[in-house]
Amino acid sequence: MTQPMTSGLRAADIPNEGRWRRFLRPAPLPGEPSRFSAETPWVRWPLALLLAVGTGPVLASAFPALGWWPLTFVGVVMILLAVIGRGFWAATGLGLLAGIGFYLSLVSWTALYLGPVPWAALSTLEGIFFGLGAGVIAVVARRIPRAFPPRLAAVVTPVAIAAVWITREEIAGNWPYGGFAWGRLVLAHAESPFASLVSWVGFTGASFVLALLPAAGLYLVRSGVLRFPWRLAVPALVVCAVMAVPLAQTEQIGTSRIAAVQGNGPAGYFDKRQPGEVLQSQLTATLPLLDKQVDMVVWPENGTDFDPVVDARASQALNAVTQALNAPLITGTISERDGQFFNTSLLWESEGGPQNHYDKVRPVPFGEYVPDRAFWEPLAPDLIGLIGRDYTPGTRSNLFDVRGTIAAISICFDIVDDNLLRDAAQHGSQVILAQTNNADFGRTAENEQQLAIARLRAMETGRALVNISTVGTSQTVDADGATLAEIAPYKPGYMLTDVPLYRGTTPGTDIGQAVQILLGWSGIMVLVGALFFGRRPRPARAASAVPEATRDADND
Known part of the structure; x- marks a missing residue:
């Protein structure tokens, strides 16, 4: 009768391995259950807590302003190591620590003028989503190896983990009150080799790939592949192939000479200013363009603090500018x-004055309007009282025909809306004009984070994009993400650029919504399947028992 391969192994033969396995659980010893099993935690509690607490700042460092994009993979691996093998509530608690730390680091700019309460409230809400996602990942990682043979489980489980990650991103990005889409993995990769993925599978598909790579890498290391380095060749080639995916192309059909003006006026909500001072700042910064040939002039969100449709002074000022430049x-x-x-x-x-208008479709909850004001105001009357008026979501098309050039308009946080600019490209937009007012965020990372999203939108839609802010960061970006022109932040100025015009759509535009819907629901389907099919552990082989001496060494 064939003896188990560990039959001659004694505890004394593995003293070093027994010691370090007390703290970190690597691939099991011969004869133990599958190394892909998550019936027990992969790391012990002290290390799990350290990993969870460290995940937040590590993951946030991948995003602008630091922009160390490889840390997205490190952050994902850290939280997965912390939660795999734990129960739902333990994993949720660890995920909550990681999520709150992540958002406290990522969106610290929300505290600049409003103080710590909104910052902490937003970070806690998003941290709860992050924590629940981590809890579901732990459940899925435990149940799937029960339903599949080990080798197949090693393939299926990382895919399932990535699916749950994306479902959590989609829920947090759309609920409640329209959600908060900051912090998606793809948003850290505007200038990484993976950025081109958005042109093929959209933002959601790219985030899925970026979650799958570290999860698959973790399971690959768990398999013991590091003992046979040559086996890393194929996975390395796969990663290189993903990084080398070219940008999907659209057809350039000409150029438009666009002047974008940054007035650097007192446009913040709490800035002290005289009536009309923002308009005057924009006019002053536009004066150097009077001897230039331009096709259109673009001012930012809140470029005039008087509505020129009803205010005669603002109307006269805009008439004077457009007449002098002979441009809209x-x-x-x-x-x-x-x-x-x-x-x-x-x-x-x-x-003729106003020819068309577009109203922002995504006013910022608790920034531009207060949802359920009657409920929230008694809880924080001083903070809610700062928002004196509620903006109504727009319903009009965001396409402007500017003397034959079809421009898609995006106002500030509209840029996070996956459908707005995708739909505009499908309806014939040739260029994107992204108007924003970042004055309320001062010299923080918010400006650069928003610009990174705009850069990815340009690549996703195959359109050049003019990102113009009241104070910065203002840049003109080509369809490949390259910067064509920029204005120094926090200074008045302009950029005059022959901006390429494009037609056609990318696969990311054509199938992006379908991918988003499929992946958005995939995490729920994975959870249901794991709960149903992974109810009982797979029966262990008769010869897989581990001798007592070996078990004792592992449990010292």
Whole structure:
């Protein structure tokens, strides 16, 4: 009768391995259950706590302003090591620590003017989503190896983990009150070799790949592959192939000479200013363009603090600019119609004034409006009282026909909306004008984080993009993500660029929504399947028992 391969092994033969396995659980010893099993934690509690606490700042460092994008993979591996093998609630608690730490680091700019309460509240809410996602990952990682043979489980489980990660991102990015899409893995990769993925599978598909790679890598290391380094050749080639994916192309059909003006005026919510001072700042910064040939002029969100549709002084000023430049002007303003307030972008011509307008479709909850005000105001009357008026979501098309050039308009946080600019590309947009007002965030990382999202949108849609801010960071970006022009932040100035115009769509535009829906639901389907099919552990082989001496060495 064949003896188990560990039959002659004694505890004394493995003293060193027994000691370090007390703290970190690597691939099991011969004869133990599958190394892909998550019936017991992969790391012990002290290390799990350290990993969870460290995940937040590590993951946040991958995003601008630091922009150390490889740390997305490190952060994902850290939280997976902490939670795999634990129960739902233990993993959720560890994920909560990681998530709160992540968002406290990532969106610290929310505390600049409003103080720590909104910052802590937002970080806690997003941390709860992060924690619940970690809990579900732990459940899935434990149940799937029960339902599949070890080798197949090693393939299926990382895919399932990535699916759960994406479902958590989608839920947090859309709920409640429209969600908060900051912190998706893809948003750290605007300038990484993986950025081109958005042009093929959209933001959600790219995030899925970026979650799958570290999860698969962790399971690969867990398999003991490091003992046979040559086996890393194929996985390394796969990663290199993903990094080498070219950008999907659209067809350039010409250029438009676009002047974008950054007035650097006192445009912040709490800035002290005189009426019309923001408009005057924009006018002053536009004056150097008077002897230039331009096709259109773009001012940022809130480029005029008077609505030129109803204010004669603002109307005269815009008429003077458009007449002097012989070019239309696209500017942001606040408009009131039928008792409702809108964050509006206007297309203005010297003859006829307003030609078209677009109202921001994604006003920021607790920033531009207070949802369920009657409920929230008694809880924080001083903070809620700062938001004196509620902006209404727009319903109009964001496409402007600017003397034959079809421009897609995005206002500030509209840029995180996966559908807005994707739909615009499918309906014939040739260039994107992203107007924003970052004055409320001072010299923080928010400006660079938003610009990174805009850069990815350009690559996803195959369109050049003009990102113009009141104070910075303002850049013109080509469809490949390359910077064509920029204005020094926190200084008045302009950029005059022959911006390429494109037509056609990328696969990311065409199938992005389908990928988003499929992956958005995939985590729920994975959880249901894991709960149903992974109810009982797979029966162990008769010869897999581990001698007592070996067990004792592992449990010292």
